[in-house]
Amino acid sequence: MRDKEGAGPVVVHASARLVEGYVRGGGALAADEVWAVEAHLEGCAECRGRLADVVAGSAPEVAALSDAVWAGLVPELEAVAPVRRRRLRWSAWATPAMAPWLAMVLAVTVLAWVLDVVGPGSGEVSWVLLLAPVLPVCGVAASWSRGLDPAYELTASTPRAGLQLVLRRTASVLAVVVPALLVGGWATGVMAVQWLLPCLAFTSMTLALGGVIGVTRAAVALVVAWAGVVAVPTLAAHRTAFALQADGLPVWGLVLALCAGVVFARRGAYTVLGAHR
Amino acid sequence: MKPEPLSRMTSINEINEINEQRKRAMPAVSSADVAPTTYAWEIRASGLKVRAGRTRMAVNGLDLSLGTGVHGLLGPNGAGKTTLIRALATVLRPAGGELELLGESVGGLGEHRALRRRIGYLPQEFGYYKRFTVREFVEYMAWLKEVPKADIPGAVQRAVERVGLADRADERMKALSGGMVRRAGIAQAIVNDPAVLLLDEPTVGLDPAQRLRFRELLQELGTDACVVVSTHLVEDVAAACTDVVLFAEGRLVFQGTPAELAAAGGPEHVGDSPLERGYSALLADPEPTKGTW
Numbered sequence: 001m002r003d004k005e006g007a008g009p010v011v012v013h014a015s016a017r018l019v020e021g022y023v024r025g026g027g028a029l030a031a032d033e034v035w036a037v038e039a040h041l042e043g044c045a046e047c048r049g050r051l052a053d054v055v056a057g058s059a060p061e062v063a064a065l066s067d068a069v070w071a072g073l074v075p076e077l078e079a080v081a082p083v084r085r086r087r088l089r090w091s092a093w094a095t096p097a098m099a100p101w102l103a104m105v106l107a108v109t110v111l112a113w114v115l116d117v118v119g120p121g122s123g124e125v126s127w128v129l130l131l132a133p134v135l136p137v138c139g140v141a142a143s144w145s146r147g148l149d150p151a152y153e154l155t156a157s158t159p160r161a162g163l164q165l166v167l168r169r170t171a172s173v174l175a176v177v178v179p180a181l182l183v184g185g186w187a188t189g190v191m192a193v194q195w196l197l198p199c200l201a202f203t204s205m206t207l208a209l210g211g212v213i214g215v216t217r218a219a220v221a222l223v224v225a226w227a228g229v230v231a232v233p234t235l236a237a238h239r240t241a242f243a244l245q246a247d248g249l250p251v252w253g254l255v256l257a258l259c260a261g262v263v264f265a266r267r268g269a270y271t272v273l274g275a276h277r
Numbered sequence: 278m279k280p281e282p283l284s285r286m287t288s289i290n291e292i293n294e295i296n297e298q299r300k301r302a303m304p305a306v307s308s309a310d311v312a313p314t315t316y317a318w319e320i321r322a323s324g325l326k327v328r329a330g331r332t333r334m335a336v337n338g339l340d341l342s343l344g345t346g347v348h349g350l351l352g353p354n355g356a357g358k359t360t361l362i363r364a365l366a367t368v369l370r371p372a373g374g375e376l377e378l379l380g381e382s383v384g385g386l387g388e389h390r391a392l393r394r395r396i397g398y399l400p401q402e403f404g405y406y407k408r409f410t411v412r413e414f415v416e417y418m419a420w421l422k423e424v425p426k427a428d429i430p431g432a433v434q435r436a437v438e439r440v441g442l443a444d445r446a447d448e449r450m451k452a453l454s455g456g457m458v459r460r461a462g463i464a465q466a467i468v469n470d471p472a473v474l475l476l477d478e479p480t481v482g483l484d485p486a487q488r489l490r491f492r493e494l495l496q497e498l499g500t501d502a503c504v505v506v507s508t509h510l511v512e513d514v515a516a517a518c519t520d521v522v523l524f525a526e527g528r529l530v531f532q533g534t535p536a537e538l539a540a541a542g543g544p545e546h547v548g549d550s551p552l553e554r555g556y557s558a559l560l561a562d563p564e565p566t567k568g569t570w
Contacts, residue, residue: 091417096406150404154465157366157400158421159393165421268386271393273368 014040014047023054023062094172097149101142102176105135109177113184125234128184129244132195133202134223135181139173140206141219146276156273163267166207174203194244197252202226204259211262211269214277316380318342319473319503320365324374327357327364335360337527338374347499349514349535350507351556352524358507359401361524362477365505366398379472394423397471399462401478401507407451411442411461414450418465436464439494441487455482463491467498474504480513492517511552514538523559531559 014022014037021028022037029037041047056063094102112127142148155161181199185192202222209218230244269275320343329335335357352358363369364376367389376383381392405414415433424432437446440460450458459482466474480488495517498504505522508514514521514535521538523531531538535552542554546561 091406092420096408151406152404153368153400154398154403154405154418155421156368157393157396157398158418159388159390159423160421161393162388162390266386268388271367271388272370273363 012040013044014050016050019047019051019054020058023051023059093168095143095149095151095155095169097145098139098142098169098172101139101148102173105139105173105177106180108135109180109184113187116184116188125238126188126190128181128188129190129195130231130234132181132185133198134226136170136173136177136199136203137206137219137222139177140170140203140210141216143169143173144210144215144276146216149276152276153273156271156276162271163264166263166267166270170203170207174200191246193249194246197249197256198244201252201256201259204256204263208259208262208266210275211266215275217277314380316377318344318377319379320505321377322374325364325371325376326373327360327369328372329357329360329369334372335527336364339524339527339529341522341529341532343503343505343520343522345499345501345503346519347495347504347506347517348520348522349518350505350522350524351509351511351514352530353560354509356525357527358509358524359477362398362475362505362507363400365473366396366400366475367393368398390423394469395472397466397469397474399466399476399479401481403462405450405458405461407449409450410447411437411450411453411457411464412446414461415465415468419468422469424469432468432470433464436468437461439467440464441490456484456487459483460487460491463494472502474498474502476504476506478507478509480508480510488513489516511548511550511556515550515552523556525560 018029018033018037022034022041041051055066108131109128112131115127144152146152149155155165177199178196181195182192185195206215206218206222209222210216212218213221234244320341322339322341325336325339325341326334327336337357339361350358350361360369364371364383365378367378367383370386371384378392379395381389383389383392406417409417412433415436416429419429419432420426434443434446437443440463442457442460442464445453445457450461453461459479463476463479466476480491483491492513495504495506499517499519506513506518518535521531521533521535522529523538531541538555538559539551540555542548542551542556542558544554546554546558548554548557
């Protein structure tokens with residue numbers, strides 16, 4: 001029987017004679033026909049369905065056999081405890097090694113928020129705004145650190161390493177950090193776009209630089225740079241630095257776009273051990 | 278299950294007999310199984326150079342061709358075995374020369390996803406998440422290796438059974454002994470039915486009985502895959518390998534069968550077995566310094 005499925009390849013199905021002969025067995029079909037039918041049945045659900053119908057109708061002993069096997073199997077299968085899939089679902093996004101770091105990031109956000117609301121205050125400067133760019137960097141570093149992720153070498157050798165895992169892990173960090181900052185920022189009256197762009201830009205910068213010198217090293221370098229260039233001078237002068245003002249936003253946007261481009265272009269860099277330094 | 282009536286037993290036997298006849302006459306093969314390979318060697322390196330760390334060239338001008346079978350990568354500590362295995366696992370990229378795995382050239386910053394799906398790798402110091410059970414660990418690795426979702430439970434069960442951990446599969450990794458952890462590591466390496474299997478010092482921590490079982494598994498795997506086992510234990514090679522690759526200071530010193538390695542040594546060479554004497558003959562320093570390692 002020949003079917004034409006649109007412009008696709010011609011699909012040849014086993015004829016009723018072949019299927020019936022296959023079920024009867026015992027020389028009903030030539031050896032090469034049996035082989036061809038068997039190979040076809042392996043890959044064709046439709047013909048397997050027809051085979052099942054023929055078996056039920058014309059070979060009751062086979063149907064009885066498979067019923068008996070099922071009758072024996074079902075109680076055993078029901079007795080097997082279902083596998084807990086929860087852990088696996090989570091680890092597709094974040095390694096267990098990241099959990100304590102994400103908790104720490106949350107704690108720091110709460111602390112920053114508390115300082116903003118009830119603390120003595122440092123003039124016009126918001127702690128949430130000051131910490132927002134570097135908080136996700138810690139989480140991203142934790143997901144790529146050799147010391148924190150024991151399975152780093154196994155992970156790096158798999159096909160999913162590279163861009164896909166980078167994006168999944170970064171997304172899981174941001175999924176924790178951004179809502180926390182959103183709540184913190186809303187409570188202290190800081191505009192979301194003011195910290196969200198620097199936050200994303202810093203994250204992408206960590207990854208872009210991490211592809212060259214290792215993600216953990218990149219994170220440390222960027223946190224130090226942020227502290228030295230923006231955080232400390234801001235706290236000392238009691239006024240918000242240019243980098244954190246609304247005028248600085250296009251620059252952050254540009255940095256984000258550039259670094260995202262670098263991460264994409266150099267996606268293979270996350271598949272070697274060098275990224276785990 | 279309650280005993281079957283005699284008539285049904287007869288028919289079951291008949292069907293089994295027919296199936297057996299069919300299997301003997303014509304095994305069912307899918308087209309993917311009979312697709313021709315387009316490469317001569319599973320692993321081919323020419324003039325391969327790989328850096329360990331920033332400067333040291335741990336593999337320095339290696340020419341090597343490996344096909345199907347079990348290849349024992351033998352050499353003294355610091356010979357560059359781990360660096361070579363890492364390069365074969367594509368987690369270190371060559372600093373020079375050529376490396377081809379399953380016909381695909383490895384180099385630059387490609388992701389090599391299709392190639393990596395067909396590689397199994399057990400690093401020398403392999404880390405795992407302590408709270409995972411054996412099954413979760415192997416499932417997680419199967420997911421990372423892009424095993425189709427529907428195949429994961431079956432593939433994991435097969436891999437765990439092959440290393441003899443089926444009865445401990447739902448215990449946490451931290452509750453296992455060193456030998457069992459190593460076997461869980463072997464299970465994750467074979468879960469994707471790799472065409473190239475790379476095992477770095479897999480027998481460390483296995484007791485003698487487990488070692489014997491492991492050698493049987495190696496021979497089984499080597500029938501249709503290219504298995505590279507790095508070891509510094511000569512007896513592992515003698516028992517399980519079809520081929521010995523002797524490696525020192527980043528270069529190939531010898532490649533041949535275990536019998537050829539044994540033939541290279543004479544009674545004047547150091548060692549307890551013919552293989553050890555062959556090993557020390559081939560690695561012999563022209564002027565050995567007495568009393569040093």
